[in-house]
Amino acid sequence: MIVEIGHYALVLACALALVQAVAPIWGATRGDSALMAVARPLALTQFLFVAIAYAALTHAHLVSDFSVANVVENSHSAKPLIYKISGVWGNHEGSMLLWVLILSMCGAAVAALAARMPRDLYANALGVQGMIGAAFYLFILATSNPFARLANPPMEGADLNPILQDPGLAIHPPLLYLGYVGFSISFSFAAAALISGRIDANWARIVRPWTLAAWIFLTLGIAMGSYWAYYTLGWGGFWFWDPVENASLMPWLAGTALIHCASVMEKRDALKIWTIFLSILAFSLSLLGTFLVRSGVLTSVHAFASDPTRGVFILGILALAIGSALALFAWRASSLQGGGIFAPISREGALVLNNLLLTAACATVLVGTLYPLALEALTGEKISVGAPFFNLMMAPIAIPLFIAIPFGQQLAWKRGDLLAAAQRLLVAAIAALVAALIFFALHGGPAVPVALSALAIFVVVGAFADVAHRIAPRGFSSPNKWARAKGLPLSAWGTAIAHAGFGVSLLGIAATGWGVEKITTVKMGDVVTLGPYVVLVQDFSARNGPNYNETFARMQVRSAGAPVAEIEPSKRFYPARRMPRTEAGIATLGLGQVYVSLGEQGKDGGLDARFYWKPLVTLIWIGALIMAFGGLASVADRRLRIGVARRARNAPQGVPAE
Amino acid sequence: MTRKQRRLAFIGGALTVLMVAVGLSMFALRDNIVFFYSPTELQAKTLAPGTRVRIGGLVKNGTLVKSDGKQVRFVVTDTNKEIPVTYNGILPDLFREGQGVVAEGVMVNGALAADNVLAKHDEKYMPREVADALKKQGVWQETKDTAKAAERK
Numbered sequence: 094m095i096v097e098i099g100h101y102a103l104v105l106a107c108a109l110a111l112v113q114a115v116a117p118i119w120g121a122t123r124g125d126s127a128l129m130a131v132a133r134p135l136a137l138t139q140f141l142f143v144a145i146a147y148a149a150l151t152h153a154h155l156v157s158d159f160s161v162a163n164v165v166e167n168s169h170s171a172k173p174l175i176y177k178i179s180g181v182w183g184n185h186e187g188s189m190l191l192w193v194l195i196l197s198m199c200g201a202a203v204a205a206l207a208a209r210m211p212r213d214l215y216a217n218a219l220g221v222q223g224m225i226g227a228a229f230y231l232f233i234l235a236t237s238n239p240f241a242r243l244a245n246p247p248m249e250g251a252d253l254n255p256i257l258q259d260p261g262l263a264i265h266p267p268l269l270y271l272g273y274v275g276f277s278i279s280f281s282f283a284a285a286a287l288i289s290g291r292i293d294a295n296w297a298r299i300v301r302p303w304t305l306a307a308w309i310f311l312t313l314g315i316a317m318g319s320y321w322a323y324y325t326l327g328w329g330g331f332w333f334w335d336p337v338e339n340a341s342l343m344p345w346l347a348g349t350a351l352i353h354c355a356s357v358m359e360k361r362d363a364l365k366i367w368t369i370f371l372s373i374l375a376f377s378l379s380l381l382g383t384f385l386v387r388s389g390v391l392t393s394v395h396a397f398a399s400d401p402t403r404g405v406f407i408l409g410i411l412a413l414a415i416g417s418a419l420a421l422f423a424w425r426a427s428s429l430q431g432g433g434i435f436a437p438i439s440r441e442g443a444l445v446l447n448n449l450l451l452t453a454a455c456a457t458v459l460v461g462t463l464y465p466l467a468l469e470a471l472t473g474e475k476i477s478v479g480a481p482f483f484n485l486m487m488a489p490i491a492i493p494l495f496i497a498i499p500f501g502q503q504l505a506w507k508r509g510d511l512l513a514a515a516q517r518l519l520v521a522a523i524a525a526l527v528a529a530l531i532f533f534a535l536h537g538g539p540a541v542p543v544a545l546s547a548l549a550i551f552v553v554v555g556a557f558a559d560v561a562h563r564i565a566p567r568g569f570s571s572p573n574k575w576a577r578a579k580g581l582p583l584s585a586w587g588t589a590i591a592h593a594g595f596g597v598s599l600l601g602i603a604a605t606g607w608g609v610e611k612i613t614t615v616k617m618g619d620v621v622t623l624g625p626y627v628v629l630v631q632d633f634s635a636r637n638g639p640n641y642n643e644t645f646a647r648m649q650v651r652s653a654g655a656p657v658a659e660i661e662p663s664k665r666f667y668p669a670r671r672m673p674r675t676e677a678g679i680a681t682l683g684l685g686q687v688y689v690s691l692g693e694q695g696k697d698g699g700l701d702a703r704f705y706w707k708p709l710v711t712l713i714w715i716g717a718l719i720m721a722f723g724g725l726a727s728v729a730d731r732r733l734r735i736g737v738a739r740r741a742r743n744a745p746q747g748v749p750a751e
Numbered sequence: 752m753t754r755k756q757r758r759l760a761f762i763g764g765a766l767t768v769l770m771v772a773v774g775l776s777m778f779a780l781r782d783n784i785v786f787f788y789s790p791t792e793l794q795a796k797t798l799a800p801g802t803r804v805r806i807g808g809l810v811k812n813g814t815l816v817k818s819d820g821k822q823v824r825f826v827v828t829d830t831n832k833e834i835p836v837t838y839n840g841i842l843p844d845l846f847r848e849g850q851g852v853v854a855e856g857v858m859v860n861g862a863l864a865a866d867n868v869l870a871k872h873d874e875k876y877m878p879r880e881v882a883d884a885l886k887k888q889g890v891w892q893e894t895k896d897t898a899k900a901a902e903r904k
Contacts, residue, residue, distance in 0.1 A: 434757065436757070437757070437760055437761065437764075445761065449764075449765055449768050450768075453768060453769070453772045456772065457772065457776060460776055460780075461780075464780065464784075465784075474786065475786065475787035475788075475805075476784045476785060476786050476787060477784070477785045477787060477805055477855075478780070478783065478784050478785075479783070479785065481782075481783040482779050482780065482783035482784065485775075485779045485783060486775060486776060486779050489771075489775065490772075612839075612840055612841060664844075672844075672845070673844045673845070674844065675844055690841075692841035692842070693841070693842070695817070701841050702841075703841060
């Protein structure tokens with residue numbers, strides 16, 4: 094019964110979305126305020142119904158209702174509770190339901206805060222949200238019904254794919270979806286601006302927090318996915334340039350470009366058309382990612398099942414959404430008024446450069462990801478485009494970007510002084526040089542990691558040069574530094590922190606060049622030397638988990654003779670799916686990690702294993718956390734809060750704008 | 752500078768970046784793509800030495816040999832032609848004789864020296880490239896498992 098209520102609630106949500114897609118926009122064109130106002134209760138009720146549907150499916154998973162096909166295929170009565178909850182989105186149907194849950198949540202959030210926005214803006218935006226929602230509800234109901242019942246329920250379920258039974262899965266997809274779907278808000282607002290033909294700095298102020306929030310979640314989601322792949326797949330890599338990873342990287346690159354160019358529009362009323370275009374692009378790439386991952390054109394862990402009708406349906410949604418948005422853009426963009434002018438060497442100019450490089454990176458990833466699919470469709474030849482292509486392409490784009498970041502932050506709006514900026518970055522340059530010498534003394538070796546880590550230090554220190562200058566300008570004695578630091582807008586701190594985080598991630602990536610890797614066969618009592626550490630293999634043993642059994646090795650990590658950590662890499666076997674899974678043993682020592690993953694046990698009792706020492710590797714993900722934190726500081730900025738926008742615009746600036 | 756000149760400078764700059772990006776992509780794509788072949792296709796091809804290829808097929812039963820120092824040898828077949836493969840490393844969890852596999856590397860004396868071996872992600876599905884390669888040989892059968900998998904969709 095509960096399952097049927099869930100199904101019915103989803104049908105009702107779909108009906109509401111259809112009304113929401115038509116009524117508010119019609120109202121906005123006719124200037125009918127009653128029709129426009131209907132958007133808000135529609136969006137809120139829609140969220141309620143999808144939440145009921147989602148709760149119903151979760152309930153079926155929790156009580157292991159094996160009369161529901163979705164539960165049978167992806168659950169098992171012995172599965173731990175957390176994986177019963179996360180297993181709801183660990184399959185195609187459930188993950189699409191999570192997708193629309195988050196979509197309707199975004200719509201409801203806009204509706205809840207709509208009182209402070211221009212009425213026709215939110216009416217049009219919610220109308221577009223309704224269209225997206227309707228398309229995806231229809232997709233779920235027509236091709237991927239999670240509530241389908243079985244006529245002859247089995248006694249036991251098939252269990253969730255063991256690779257997905259991991260705490261990482263509990264967090265990764267919701268974060269990623271919050272990012273993907275969060276970009277639907279800026280997309281809808283961009284479409285709304287095009288429909289009404291009006292756009293101004295106020296628009297940017299309304300939209301920027303939503304975009305930033307989506308970007309924060311996407312950053313965290315990608316980092317979580319990367320860490321999950323790092324410790325589950327047992328290869329010790331953090332990024333594989335797998336098409337599915339690329340699918341999430343593209344909206345991130347476009348979204349990063351968007352938050353930067355939206356700041357130009359907000360502060361200087363320039364780059365309007367470009368901002369609108371990036372808003373459309375970011376969500377279009379999110380949709381493309383959904384298509385690539387969900388349609389089964391790619392082989393990966395994420396391709397739960399491939400079904401041509403689903404692929405065609407999503408491709409249809411994709412074509413309709415991107416096509417109509419771009420058509421609207423082509424038709425209406427010229428009617429938007431251009432804004433402030435600026436010299437090439439200026440904050441705006443630097444942000445244009447940032448946008449160029451980020452969109453070039455995005456285009457590269459797009460080409461590398463879609464080229465094999467296009468070639469196969471056209472000629473039947475099968476190719477793979479892998480890490481060598483992306484590494485070769487990304488280096489000339491990413492390195493200028495990293496160098497430009499600290500400079501861009503120092504430049505003033507409208508017209509900047511590159512020489513003065515360089516002078517302020519002297520400290521950062523010296524820090525980078527010192528760091529390069531220290532790293533060279535510590536690790537010696539190849540020039541590339543040393544150069545990259547020096548660049549990373551330059552970005553990290555340079556990120557705070559602007560803040561430091563504003564707290565204590567050169568040539569002025571400022572006794573009240575603390576008060577000045579507190580008086581700086583949070584968004585200035587947010588920028589500095591996020592850029593520093595980007596540098597921290599680069600340092601972690603650079604340090605992979607100093608890693609140590611050994612693939613060897615070990616027996617009990619063996620000792621493996623790994624950089625500064627020694628791993629002692631103590632014994633092999635076996636034990637049973639709730640829905641698996643595992644053989645594991647006990648190992649002790651020693652430093653200078655003293656034990657510093659114990660690790661238990663294991664090999665698990667899940668009988669329900671008759672599938673093995675490797676669980677790496679990881680010891681975090683300082684910022685680096687000792688990482689051991691097991692292979693096969695030979696006939697003579699020796700065990701194949703990969704041993705890694707990865708110095709500073711955790712910085713890759715810590716950097717992402719810092720970036721997200723910087724984004725959070727920016728969102729929290731008083732000036733971005735809706736309603737105070739007008740006051741802030743008229744109030745005198747607290748800090749000299751130079 | 753007038754407004755028009757400024758705009759021209761920006762557009763010029765953007766175009767330069769775009770041209771460089773396009774040029775680099777073409778260059779990178781030409782040298783860094785890896786073609787996928789079935790054993791039958793590969794034997795019909797003459798490859799320049801050092802060309803990276805991907806091959807896919809089934810691991811022939813009884814051909815998996817492990818020797819000291821992590822050296823692994825096996826034979827990949829599409830039931831028509833066979834390619835011996837050597838690999839230095841730990842095979843993926845789902846690597847089995849008689850199952851689908853994709854190997855990437857360089858051909859050396861008629862054998863593939865692989866540096867990357869991929870098996871499927873779970874028990875039900877065959878790597879798509881392998882399924883296609885086998886279909887070409889007419890040996891692909893909708894077994895009970897795949898039929899069941901098809902049904903569950």
